[in-house]
Amino acid sequence: MTQETETSDDQSTIDVNQRSQLQQFWKQYRKNKLSLAGGVLVVLLLITALFAPVIAPHSPYTQFDVPEDEQYHPLPPGSEITLTDRNGEVVKQSTAYFGTDNVGRDILSRALFGMRLTLMIGLSVIMFAMVIGAVAGGIAGYYYETWIDDSIMRFMDMLFPFPSLILAVALLGVVGIGETTYELAVVGEVVVPNVAKIVLVITIVYIPRFARVMRGAVLKEIEEDYVDAAKSIGASDSHILLRDISMNTIPPVIIQATLYIGTAVLISAGLSFLGLGIQPPEPSLGVMLAGARNYIHSGEWWFAAFPGLGIFLIILAFNLLGDGLRDALDPRYQGEQ
Amino acid sequence: MTTHMLKYLAKRLLLSIPTFIGVSIIIFMMVHLAPGGPVDVILGSQIATEEMVEQIRAEFNLDQPLYIQYIDWATSAIQGDLGESLTVTGGTQVSTLIMGRLPVTIELAIFSLLLAITIGIPAGIISAVYQDQIADHAMRITALTGISIPNFWLGIMLIVLFAVQLQQPWAAGGWVPLSDGIVDNLLHILFPIIALGTAISALIARMMRSEMLDTLNQDYIRTARAMGIGKWEIILKDAAKNAFIPVLTVIGFAIGGLMNGAVLTETVFSLPGIGTLLILAIDRRDYRVIQGIILFISFIFVFANIFVDVLYAYLDPRITSSRGDS
Numbered sequence: 001m002t003q004e005t006e007t008s009d010d011q012s013t014i015d016v017n018q019r020s021q022l023q024q025f026w027k028q029y030r031k032n033k034l035s036l037a038g039g040v041l042v043v044l045l046l047i048t049a050l051f052a053p054v055i056a057p058h059s060p061y062t063q064f065d066v067p068e069d070e071q072y073h074p075l076p077p078g079s080e081i082t083l084t085d086r087n088g089e090v091v092k093q094s095t096a097y098f099g100t101d102n103v104g105r106d107i108l109s110r111a112l113f114g115m116r117l118t119l120m121i122g123l124s125v126i127m128f129a130m131v132i133g134a135v136a137g138g139i140a141g142y143y144y145e146t147w148i149d150d151s152i153m154r155f156m157d158m159l160f161p162f163p164s165l166i167l168a169v170a171l172l173g174v175v176g177i178g179e180t181t182y183e184l185a186v187v188g189e190v191v192v193p194n195v196a197k198i199v200l201v202i203t204i205v206y207i208p209r210f211a212r213v214m215r216g217a218v219l220k221e222i223e224e225d226y227v228d229a230a231k232s233i234g235a236s237d238s239h240i241l242l243r244d245i246s247m248n249t250i251p252p253v254i255i256q257a258t259l260y261i262g263t264a265v266l267i268s269a270g271l272s273f274l275g276l277g278i279q280p281p282e283p284s285l286g287v288m289l290a291g292a293r294n295y296i297h298s299g300e301w302w303f304a305a306f307p308g309l310g311i312f313l314i315i316l317a318f319n320l321l322g323d324g325l326r327d328a329l330d331p332r333y334q335g336e337q
Numbered sequence: 338m339t340t341h342m343l344k345y346l347a348k349r350l351l352l353s354i355p356t357f358i359g360v361s362i363i364i365f366m367m368v369h370l371a372p373g374g375p376v377d378v379i380l381g382s383q384i385a386t387e388e389m390v391e392q393i394r395a396e397f398n399l400d401q402p403l404y405i406q407y408i409d410w411a412t413s414a415i416q417g418d419l420g421e422s423l424t425v426t427g428g429t430q431v432s433t434l435i436m437g438r439l440p441v442t443i444e445l446a447i448f449s450l451l452l453a454i455t456i457g458i459p460a461g462i463i464s465a466v467y468q469d470q471i472a473d474h475a476m477r478i479t480a481l482t483g484i485s486i487p488n489f490w491l492g493i494m495l496i497v498l499f500a501v502q503l504q505q506p507w508a509a510g511g512w513v514p515l516s517d518g519i520v521d522n523l524l525h526i527l528f529p530i531i532a533l534g535t536a537i538s539a540l541i542a543r544m545m546r547s548e549m550l551d552t553l554n555q556d557y558i559r560t561a562r563a564m565g566i567g568k569w570e571i572i573l574k575d576a577a578k579n580a581f582i583p584v585l586t587v588i589g590f591a592i593g594g595l596m597n598g599a600v601l602t603e604t605v606f607s608l609p610g611i612g613t614l615l616i617l618a619i620d621r622r623d624y625r626v627i628q629g630i631i632l633f634i635s636f637i638f639v640f641a642n643i644f645v646d647v648l649y650a651y652l653d654p655r656i657t658s659s660r661g662d663s
Binding site: 034161163270308320 | 482486496616620639
């Protein structure tokens with residue numbers, strides 16, 4: 001009985017603490033206008049991504065008519081575009097505000113769907129890597145300098161000596177590019193889509209990074225008095241790790257996650273640009289840039305400009321947000337960066 | 338270098354051995370874990386006859402247990418023998434291929450890093466000295482933009498602007514060897530350097546700024562100023578020197594970024610470097626070249642980081658005790 005009351009007492013003080021901490025955090029965060037702008041931009045991008053099918057004027061696959069001589073030519077921004085069916089009748093008429101690509105697809109529509117796909121990949125990568133990495137790093141940190149810590153971190157260290165994009169390329173070499181069907185004894189045929197492979201590969205790149213951040217954060221926490229206090233009243237390891245320590249280590253991990261989204265997006269776009277990620281004709285920003293490469297020397301700038309701008313905006317938004325979150329949470333960084 | 342430093346260096350080198358064993362196992366297993374296994378990977382998209390499969394199994398010792406295959410492969414790799422290329426250029430030693438492409442990548446990487454340091458360090462210092470003034474705000478926004486611009490997009494837009502709109506042929510990419518004239522060589526690599534160096538210079542500027550702010554607030558700097566020593570003299574002679582040391586670690590990280598970026602930048606500007614060789618090898622499924630390049634890159638990456646750490650420890654001796662013993 002006594003122990004129960006003690007725990008609930010403890011809980012209420014934590015709640016009060018958390019609330020005031022949160023208020024303080026919000027106060028700090030609000031002061032930074034750039035970071036506020038980043039937050040707004042992130043929300044706008046997420047809404048755009050979510051409603052891309054509604055916002056986009058056309059399907060990302062529809063090929064409008066393009067002038068044709070020896071090769072197809074992209075239409076510049078503001079061009080009138082028409083869609084003619086086999087009988088030569090005009091089915092659709094519209095304006096391509098951002099121009100078209102070489103086979104007459106609307107750049108704006110493709111870029112919107114591309115941002116949706118890029119954001120989806122970036123967010124899922126960071127979510128998976130954060131959960132797996134934080135659990136592994138949290139356990140390693142809590143059992144600091146035992147065999148558990150050693151084996152987890154040595155395994156993570158094996159993935160560190162590779163530059164991130166190079167590691168992703170190497171891992172893609174293992175899983176192969178494109179959709180693969182695996183024959184499994186129990187479940188039968190399993191089709192693994194290309195997107196899942198890309199998410200898997202980049203997730204593996206980020207797991208060790210999150211494990212290190214989380215381990216460091218846990219190491220800092222277990223030195224605190226409250227852990228000893230919890231142990232002395234007989235709280236179990238898992239209780240301490242899940243309830244008390246995780247409460248305090250989540251903020252630094254979330255901040256790191258926000259900053260990593262930018263780099264994860266860069267890797268996924270880079271892979272697609274190199275022809276190793278999303279495959280055409282899927283509307284991905286990297287794929288669009290790769291297609292545009294053949295046209296930059298003839299002056300069709302819009303083909304490359306808008307998809308790249310999309311990648312840039314996503315990365316900028318999350319960097320602004322992440323910087324602001326870090327400044328607000330860690331006063332030591334106040335005004336720095 | 339003191340004996341203490343040599344000990345630290347030896348320790349770091351010794352500790353890199355298990356790292357390399359791990360790295361080489363991962364790279365070796367790439368081929369064996371790939372769908373279809375090594376025979377499929379080696380044959381690529383060719384339609385294989387029974388005989389071809391048998392021949393490959395024999396030639397690559399695939400009938401041996403896995404650990405023997407690994408030891409064979411690793412022993413040759415240590416001696417610099419990465420095998421012969423299969424499809425990129427049939428029969429050429431992979432190491433010869435890599436060495437042939439190396440000068441381009443090295444020139445690109447070194448100049449990019451130099452550019453990044455030359456811009457990043459002064460920008461960081463100015464930003465810190467004029468904290469919260471216009472110059473500082475401008476630098477911070479520029480740096481954030483620089484970090485967020487994908488280098489391959491920046492490269493493409495530079496080509497569009499300079500090669501197409503302004504009709505400058507040297508901006509279009511391609512490679513001119515040093516032997517064909519130093520001016521042409523440098524002109525052609527200028528934009529790849531800018532594309533690759535921008536993000537890193539922004540990272541360095543941000544780090545330099547925050548380290549400078551820390552240093553400028555320290556007692557000895559305040560004392561020096563109180564003693565009437567000129568502002569810029571202190572900033573440049575004492576503060577900047579101390580602030581630069583931690584920035585070295587960022588440069589260590591930047592080496593990874595340089596290698597990632599080199600693959601993309603070389604592709605954009607059609608430079609015949611290691612990065613484009615890797616992409617070519619993946620395209621042709623030449624797994625020996627792929628393995629060789631990835632092994633080579635991780636080797637450089639690990640040693641570059643050891644070099645930076647040791648240099649760091651040399652400049653700031655406190656670090657050997659805290660870092661080296663963990």
